[in-house]
Amino acid sequence: MESYEQNRSARQRALNLVWTAAGEYGFEPDFLAFTQDGKPDFYMNSVIGYVRKWYGGEELSGLFDAVGLSLMRETLDGVLWIGLENCAYEREVRERPVLSELRLSCAEQFFDQQFSKSRQQWMAQNSLVYALQAARWNTVLGRAPGLVNPWERRLFNELSFSGNLNSRQLAEQAARVLRTYFRFDADRTVHSPLLKLKNALAAYASRALPSRVIRSEDLTFARDTSGNGIVTARRTGKKSLSGPADEAENLAYIENCFGLPMYGREDSSKIEQLLCTDRHEGMHLYFTDGEHPASASSDPLILRAVQGAQAQAAQNRLHYRDNRHFYQNSIRRLSSRIQNAMLVYPQPLKVRSRTGQLFPSEMWRAVYLNDERVFSDVFREERPDFSVDLMLDASASRLQSQEIIAAQAYVIAQSLRECRIPVQVFSFLSLRGYTVMRRFCGYSDSTDSVFDYFAAGWNRDGLALRGAGYLMSTSRAEKRILIVLTDASPNDDRKLPPAPGNGRPNGQLSGHLLSRDYSGDAGVEDTAEEVRRLRKSGTQVMAILNGSDGDTRAARKIYGNDFVRIEDIKQMAGAVGALLQKKIADLSG
Structure with missing residues (x-):
């Protein structure tokens, strides 16, 4: 209840900021902005109001409606607001000179906080939005944009929307940018017969309602990768119009970004029929070893994603090399703890x-x-009759910790290998309705490929745990341990289905007649249910939380007492060793 009241209060304050800047009260803005801790962002909510004040015509609203139906809506929204901030500022500062001080303060906070705040769930493409935001605030502070990629530099220059434009000119320029750089045709989308039918039905339904109630969970409290507030659309539960062509496009995107599937189409379909049920009905599970297609895609977004993953892999390896002595010492210490545990586990x-x-x-x-x-x-x-699986949260909330997570995973995996314990390492993230399970090494493979780890997208933890159970079934060991490196914050852009008990027999999860966002208590509840399911099947499950990231309260709900938070990397060997000793002892009990 307290969380609900806080969110509702924050939302109301954000609305007041928008209304004050717009000079108009009572309308429902499509976008609101919040800071890292969920508080209204004063400057960006003011910008939203100024956009309404100066460019509140139907042209711009129509463009946002069309973007809202796009599979790339998160990226396109972010790109548009970078341009809109510029023109709204140029238009309003003529009447309100103090706005320049607010803008400078916002730019300074962006860079002050980018290394001290946790990064939240962003889609893979939003690294582009972050780069463009950084470029904008660099120019505000009188510095060079800092963009190296020529394509990004051209796009950034195009996003310097002038304050002299009227609503129609602004909408036309914005649409042209999206068409040129993202192949997005707003006119074709808006005038599709199917969309017209959808809008007509929505209008009819609205007339039948005496009032419209906005629930607090309809609002996404998202942040950018620096920790500053970002402009974010409310979740409405409406899905993009999609068909076989969209499904094929999504699958091609996943294949080209993350690698070819481990299983053939028929086997993949059977796996989804088995696992993508009830709370995860309509979702997809995608298993890959990271092997990319022979011919690279020419899509610029896919190229950026692949190049970004390659650059991160190089950064992970560089970080390990620069701290090799520390990590090698950690391997020796952790191996010793595991060997001591094995002395009381003769198998x-x-x-x-x-x-x-x-x-x-x-x-x-x-x-x-x-x-x-x-x-x-x-x-x-004597050798152990159990195997260990290491599952890494690879959602965008881990962007700031990628090098540390990769090194930690390697230390744990290598320590287990040196104790002759079979270990398998894989990561998970969710994107475009797919939960991608990226396997770095099987039970008999080298652990070096763990450094290919990179973060992007969302995290549907419950479905990922089902995928983990499937991957663990390939182990020849009689008993199994699953270690999850996570922040205990499940969050996906695809909602839980609107069914009593969410389709679960006997209503193990709370029954809901309306769909719910896969986040907060609903996401934690689903993840905890899957952990209980794995434990019931005989798998020992434990979790590792890194640094200040992660929700201890949620971790306790999900994993009970079987988790450890590593505040300092120097604590890793001792903390992980102690928890592993406990799990190994539980196996022999």
Whole structure:
């Protein structure tokens, strides 16, 4: 209740800022802006009001309506507001000179906070918006934009919308920029027959309602990667118009950005039929080893994503090399802790043999393969009969910690390998309705590819845990441990379905007749349910939270006491070692 009241109060204050700047009260703005801690952003909410004041015609509203139906709406919205901020400022500062001081203050805060605030859930393309924002605030502070990519420099120059434009001219220039740089045709989208029908039905439904109630969860409290408030549209629960062509485009985007699928189309379809049900109905699970298509895509957004991932991989490796002595010492310390735990977990390795105790489940090998090894014997050297899976949250909330997460994952994986414990490492993120499971190494592969880790998109943790369960099923070990590196903040742009109990038998999750955002309590509840499911199947689940990122309260709801927060990287070996010792002891209990 307290959170609800705080959000409602923050929303009302943001509305007052917009209304005051617009000189018009009572209208419902499509966008509001908030700071890192959820407080209204004074400058950007004022800009939203000035846009309404000077450019409140139907032309600009029509463009935003069209963008709202695009699969790239988050990126396009961000790009448009960078241009709109400039023209609104130029127009209003003539009457309100103090606005220049507010703008300078906003620019300074952007750079002051970019390394001290956590980065929240942004789509992969929004790294472009961040770069453009940084360029804008650099110019406000009298510095060079700092853009290296020629394509980005040209786009940024085009976004210097003049305050001398009227509403029609501004809408035309904005549409031209989107068409030129993103191949977005607003006119074709707005005038599609299907969209006309949708709008007509919506208008009819509105007339039947005596009033319209805005719920606090309809508002996305998003932040940019610097921690400053960003302009963000309210979630309405409406989905973009999509069909087979859009689905094919989404799949091609995922394949080109993250790699070819591990499984064929038929097997992938069976996996989705098995796992993408009830709360995750209509979603997709995509498994990949990161192998890219032979021919690279010419799409500029895909090229940027691939190049960004490659640059991050290089940065991850550089970070490890620069701190090699520290991390190698961490591997030695963690390996020692694991070996100590293994001393109280004696599990001789059972192998197939030509003598010993008859192994009934292997009799088929003698009949069909003439294999005499249908007996069970004990290998003299004791080895663990469990495997460990390491799952890394790769959503955009981890952008600021990518090098640290990659190094931590490598230290943990390599320590387990040195103790002869099979380990598999993979990451997860959600984008365009796909939860992408990127496997870096299987149980017998080198762990070096862990440094290919990079962050982008959202995180549908519950579905990712189902995917983890499927990947773990390939382990030959009898028992399993799953370690999740996370911030315990599930957040996806695709909502939970509107069904009583969300389709779960006996209503394990709270029943809701209306769809809910996959975030906050709903996301935590779903993730906790999947953790319970894994534990019920015999898998030990634990979590690691990094630094100041992450929600301890949510982590406790999801993982109970089986999580550890690493405030200082120097604590990693001790903290992770202690938790692993506990999990290994639980396996032998």
